[in-house]
Each structure stands twice: as structure tokens, then as C-alpha cells.
Amino acid sequence: MTVFCLVELDGAAVEDGPAGVSDVSLRAITLARGLAASGGLAAVVFGNPTVPDLAAYGVTDVYAVSGIDGYAPLAWARVLQRLMSESGHAVVAAGTERGNEVLAHLGAITGLPMAANCAQAVDNGDGRYAIVRQRWAGLLLEESVLDAPTALLTVATDAVSPDPAEAPASVTVHHVAPSVDGSDLVVRAVETPAGAGGASLATARVVVGGGRGVGSADGFGPLEELAALLGGVVGVSRVVTSEGWRPHTMQVGQTGTKITPDLYLACGISGAIQHFAGCSGAKSIIAINTDPTAPMMTRADYAVIGDLHAVVPALTSALRQRGSTSE
Amino acid sequence: MKILVCVKRVPTVGGAITLTADQLAIDTKTSGFTISPHEECAVEEAVRLVERFGGSVTVATLGPAVAEEQLRACLALGASGAVLIETEPGLEVGPIATAAALHSVAADGDFDLVLLGNEASDTGDYQVGIRLAHLLGWPAATGIKALAVDDAAGSASASRTYRGVLETFALELPCVVTVKEGINLPRYPSLPGRLRAKRAAITRVPGPAAAADGDVRMTSLRVPDAPKKQATVLGQGAAAVPALVDVLVGLGVIS
Numbered sequence: 060m061t062v063f064c065l066v067e068l069d070g071a072a073v074e075d076g077p078a079g080v081s082d083v084s085l086r087a088i089t090l091a092r093g094l095a096a097s098g099g100l101a102a103v104v105f106g107n108p109t110v111p112d113l114a115a116y117g118v119t120d121v122y123a124v125s126g127i128d129g130y131a132p133l134a135w136a137r138v139l140q141r142l143m144s145e146s147g148h149a150v151v152a153a154g155t156e157r158g159n160e161v162l163a164h165l166g167a168i169t170g171l172p173m174a175a176n177c178a179q180a181v182d183n184g185d186g187r188y189a190i191v192r193q194r195w196a197g198l199l200l201e202e203s204v205l206d207a208p209t210a211l212l213t214v215a216t217d218a219v220s221p222d223p224a225e226a227p228a229s230v231t232v233h234h235v236a237p238s239v240d241g242s243d244l245v246v247r248a249v250e251t252p253a254g255a256g257g258a259s260l261a262t263a264r265v266v267v268g269g270g271r272g273v274g275s276a277d278g279f280g281p282l283e284e285l286a287a288l289l290g291g292v293v294g295v296s297r298v299v300t301s302e303g304w305r306p307h308t309m310q311v312g313q314t315g316t317k318i319t320p321d322l323y324l325a326c327g328i329s330g331a332i333q334h335f336a337g338c339s340g341a342k343s344i345i346a347i348n349t350d351p352t353a354p355m356m357t358r359a360d361y362a363v364i365g366d367l368h369a370v371v372p373a374l375t376s377a378l379r380q381r382g383s384t385s386e
Numbered sequence: 387m388k389i390l391v392c393v394k395r396v397p398t399v400g401g402a403i404t405l406t407a408d409q410l411a412i413d414t415k416t417s418g419f420t421i422s423p424h425e426e427c428a429v430e431e432a433v434r435l436v437e438r439f440g441g442s443v444t445v446a447t448l449g450p451a452v453a454e455e456q457l458r459a460c461l462a463l464g465a466s467g468a469v470l471i472e473t474e475p476g477l478e479v480g481p482i483a484t485a486a487a488l489h490s491v492a493a494d495g496d497f498d499l500v501l502l503g504n505e506a507s508d509t510g511d512y513q514v515g516i517r518l519a520h521l522l523g524w525p526a527a528t529g530i531k532a533l534a535v536d537d538a539a540g541s542a543s544a545s546r547t548y549r550g551v552l553e554t555f556a557l558e559l560p561c562v563v564t565v566k567e568g569i570n571l572p573r574y575p576s577l578p579g580r581l582r583a584k585r586a587a588i589t590r591v592p593g594p595a596a597a598a599d600g601d602v603r604m605t606s607l608r609v610p611d612a613p614k615k616q617a618t619v620l621g622q623g624a625a626a627v628p629a630l631v632d633v634l635v636g637l638g639v640i641s
Contacts, residue, residue, distance in 0.1 A: 069549075081549070130553065154512075156529045156548050163513035163528075167520035172482060172601045175505075175512040190602065194510055199403055199412070201509075203604045213512070246525045248553035259550055265639055289639055300568070307531075307568030308547065313507065314423045314567040322639050332399060343637055345630070346617070354401075358615060361633055365623035373624035377631055378640065 061099035064091040065152035077109040083153035085221035087214040088116045091151040117224030126236040131247040134239050136164035154213040173211040178218035196313040196336035217340030265291025266320045272327020276304040281371045296328050312337035326367040330355030387441035389432040390500045393425040395453040396508040409606040423567040424503030430572040433464035439537040442466045446491045450475040461583035462575035473593040480601030483594050485517035504529045504564045519562035526562040527555040531569045
């Protein structure tokens with residue numbers, strides 16, 4: 060029996076050479092490996108993946124699918140359906156726009172239940188799976204039972220840490236060129252470069268956050284300057300987008316983007332519960348706020364009590380000086 | 387255009403989520419109720435399309451009798467019809483049965499477009515729209531943040547961002563589209579709208595009597611342990627900057 064994992068690649072349209080496996084898919088593979096136990100762990104990739112990346116995570120089989128031009132959610136689901144019908148006892152994907160969408164199609168065409176945004180999954184061995192999945196974008200956890208011949212699961216992008224296997228697996232690569240029914244290609248993505256926004260926020264290593272305390276659209280200049288110095292991007296709370304200070308693509312939270320940076324530097328953000336749903340995947344949080352009792356200040360790792368309009372420019376200036384003296 | 391918008395009554399979550407003693411539901415004794423921000427945007431998008439092309443917006447929900455409150459809120463924003471698929475209070479209906487119940491409303495309304503939120507803010511199942519589309523035999527696009535409809539041509543263009551790339555889907559009407567917050571800025575209800583909503587008739591149809599077999603079965607809920615952190619206070623104001631720089635070095639953010 061095999062666990063199949065839909066793998067997404069970095070760089071949506073890579074023409075030549077293999078593409079890296081996205082961080083969210085490494086997280087999904089980590090969960091899938093636990094379900095595979097001694098069985099096979101197969102990566103299904105629409106494109107040309109870097110196989111050693113997958114071997115390091117214990118993948119035993121790679122199905123490299125070609126012949127489907129671009130992202131077509133229903134066609135991708137049909138390919139998974141065919142693979143799982145032979146030997147699959149679970150199909151896993153990352154809880155991304157694509158992963159959730161493809162597995163929902165797979166659930167619809169097979170009539171199987173689908174559990175979205177799982178944090179844990181255990182095969183009880185009696186045809187049932189014990190699942191822990193996110194509700195309210197992770198503010199609440201649901202323990203549930205999935206009773207199905209094949210488990211369809213997506214993995215919350217901020218709940219499982221990517222964890223390589225103890226030893227790399229030896230990988231068999233299967234090249235698959237499926238015949239696709241035209242009706243499965245009716246909905247297909249045309250890809251064009253987007254402006255900076257949600258995606259870079261989702262993958263940024265450093266995010267400088269700004270909230271109500273920033274006070275105005277113009278107030279974001281110093282935050283953007285600091286973010287650039289730190290090699291990061293600016294994210295905002297919901298009040299900032301509803302005030303129209305910054306576009307919704309920059310919003311961190313339950314209805315915005317979920318971030319998983321090494322550092323989240325939250326400036327003038329009090330920390331509504333829906334905001335924590337978007338930033339609790341940060342490895343470290345530093346909060347700058349005039350109110351030491353704000354939820355963001357009490358849940359951060361480090362706190363600076365003060366006005367961001369004084370602290371941020373002082374930090375930027377200190378970093379610039381440090382840069383010029385250390386050369 | 388005839389547009390159906392599907393919404394869900396959920397508790398308004400404020401500072402912290404607390405559960406009932408049996409750990410099977412959110413304690414809503416002191417909370418209000420609402421629909422999700424994604425769904426507010428779905429209603430707004432539908433109303434704008436009808437303002438432009440003519441037609442009507444019907445809003446549907448599966449929920450207890452009190453979900454009438456959410457339907458009336460949508461009527462106040464410009465919907466002209468409302469359907470309540472009524473279930474017993476406290477019954478949680480999974481995504482497979484929810485899609486089937488919505489299908490019974492969507493299939494006999496001669497709709498050109500069905501809009502939903504990308505996911506319900508409470509259960510976050512990410513699948514009702516797609517399951518509904520398969521039952522209808524219609525194409526679907528999800529997570530949409532820009533929608534352009536050509537009523538005369540009977541087509542739509544729907545886009546979203548995915549990992550820094552803009553994905554645009556060309557769709558033939560009728561179709562199902564799930565939208566996300568950010569697609570528009572929803573309006574506030576007008577006074578005439580509120581008055582109209584108060585008097586509007588709501589169609590009631592019976593919903594599923596019990597949670598269906600064959601779906602994911604919730605056994606209990608829990609609030610995740612908040613990380614027991616005691617924030618290290620680095621100082622006050624700009625005087626904290628040297629300590630802040632040391633922390634950034636310690637975290638490896640700067641060298």
C-alpha cells in the first residue's frame with residue numbers, strides 16, 4: 060500500500076531544469092511519511108522535481124506527470140484518482156489554494172470525505188484514521204475520525220514542521236503521461252506574474268508587520284525601509300486594509316495570508332485572535348507597542364515598549380551604521 | 387443574471403474561544419453571530435453584478451431557524467430572495483451533506499452563477515463549493531480575488547494569486563465561484579435596505595435531520611495550548627535598540 064502526496068514546486072512555471080520542492084509540500088510529505096509507515100511513499104509532481112530533495116524526505120517513488128499544460132485542478136485530481144485506485148490508502152496534499160482545491164475535486168469525483176488542514180493523522184489500522192485538523196484557521200483544533208477506504212487529507216501549512224527522513228530513500232522515478240479528457244481541462248489556469256504581495260509574504264523569512272499603530276498610509280515608509288534592510292517584506296493587520304492604507308494582498312491573518320517566517324516583527328499591532336491565526340507559525344515574534352498589555356506583547360518572544368514611530372527609525376539607523384562600520 | 391449566494395451563520399469570535407463543557411461546540415452564550423468576511427464579499431460581488439446587468443440575488447443558508455438573522459442581513463445589502471434550509475439547533479452538518487442540501491436549492495433556481503466564500507470561517511472544510519459544482523455539473527474556481535463577468539457572452543474570468551503568480555481561469559456560465567476577502571470592499575446596509583429586509587419573506591425548506599454517515603466525524607474540539615511564553619522585555623522606546631540588534635543577531639536575521 061502506498062501513500063500518495065501531491066507535491067508543489069517552487070516557481071510555478073519552470074521551463075528548463077528541475078524545480079525545488081516547496082516548503083509547504085515538504086511539510087505535507089512529513090505528515091504523509093508517518094502514514095506510510097513501512098509502505099511506499101509516492102510523490103506526484105506535475106513537472107520536473109529535484110529528486111534528491113524528495114529522497115531526503117523518505118519518498119520511495121516519484122510520479123513525474125507530463126502532458127497537462129498548466130494547472131488544471133480537475134485533470135490533476137483525475138491523475139491522483141488513477142494512481143490511488145491501484146494501491147493507494149491515502150492521498151495527501153499541502154493545504155494551499157491548489158492542494159485544497161485538487162483534493163476537494165478528488166473527494167467530489169470519488170464520493171470520499173476530505174479532511175482539510177490537518178495537523179496530525181494516525182492510521183488506526185482498522186480502516187479508520189484519527190485526525191487532528193484546524194478550525195478557525197488554527198484557533199481551534201478538531202479531533203475527528205475519518206472512516207474511508209482511502210483517506211484524503213490536506214496538511215495545514217503552519218502546523219507540521221518539515222522534517223527529513225532519518226536516511227534518504229532510494230527513489231524510483233515513474234514518468235506518467237496520462238490521457239486527459241478535454242472536459243477535465245475546461246478550467247485551467249493561465250499564469251502571469253503577479254505584483255509583490257501574498258505569495259512573497261507566505262514564504263518570506265522576515266516579515267515586518269504594521270497595524271493600527273502605524274496610523275496612516277504614509278506611516279508605512281519606515282516599515283518598508285526596515286523590511287528591505289532585513290531582506291523581508293511588510294505584512295499588515297486587517298484594520299490596515301479596511302482603512303485602505305495597504306492592499307488586502309498584504310494582510311496577515313485568518314482571511315489574509317498565513318506566514319511562517321523566522322522572524323515576525325509586529326509594530327503597532329495589538330493582536331486580534333484572527334491575526335494570531337495568521338502569524339502563529341512564526342519561529343520568533345518581536346512586538347513593538349506602546350501598550351505592554353496588548354495580546355501581541357504578551358504572546359511575543361521579545362517586546363519593546365514604545366512608539367513604533369521612534370523605535371523603527373532608530374533601529375533602521377542602527378542597522379545602517381552597523382553595516383557601514385562592519386565593512 | 388440570477389445569482390445564488392451561499393452563506394453560513396458562525397459565532398463572532400472575539401478575544402478568545404471558549405468551548406461548551408462537552409467540548410463539542412463553541413460556547414456562544416455571550417457571543418453574537420455573523421457570516422464570514424469571505425461571504426460578506428460574495429454577497430457584495432453578487433449585488434454589484436446585478437446592479438450592473440440586472441437580475442436578482444438569492445441568498446441561501448443551511449442552519450438553525452435563528453440563521454434567519456444572517457439571511458436578513460444579506461437581504462438588507464441587496465439580496466431579494468432568501469432560502470433557509472433548516473436544521474435542528476446544534477446539529478453540525480458536514481461538507482458532503484451541506485453540498486447536497488445546497489444543490490437542491492441551486493438546481494431548480496435557473497441560476498447563472500453560484501457564489502460562496504472560499505471556506506467557512508468555523509469549520510474551514512474548503513470543499514463545499516467544489517462538491518456543489520460537481521453535483522450541478524458546472525465548472526468551478528476557488529479562492530477568487532477578482533471576477534469579471536461578461537453577461538452577453540455568458541462567460542467569466544476569475545483570478546487569484548498563487549505563490550507570486552496570478553492564475554486566471556476562464557469559465558463558462560453557469561458556474562460556481564468561491565471568493566476571498568479582498569475581492570471588494572463590502573458596503574454597509576442602507577436604512578431602506580434594512581426596512582425591506584425586515585419585511586421580506588424567507589423560504590424555509592427542511593434540511594438534513596441528522597449528520598450524514600460517510601463524512602469526517604468530529605469527536606471533540608480543543609483550544610490549542612497557547613505557547614506559555616513570557617515575553618522578554620528589551621526596554622523602552624529607542625533606548626531598546628541595542629538590545630533589539632543583539633536579538634536580531636542571535637536569531638540569525640542579521641550577521
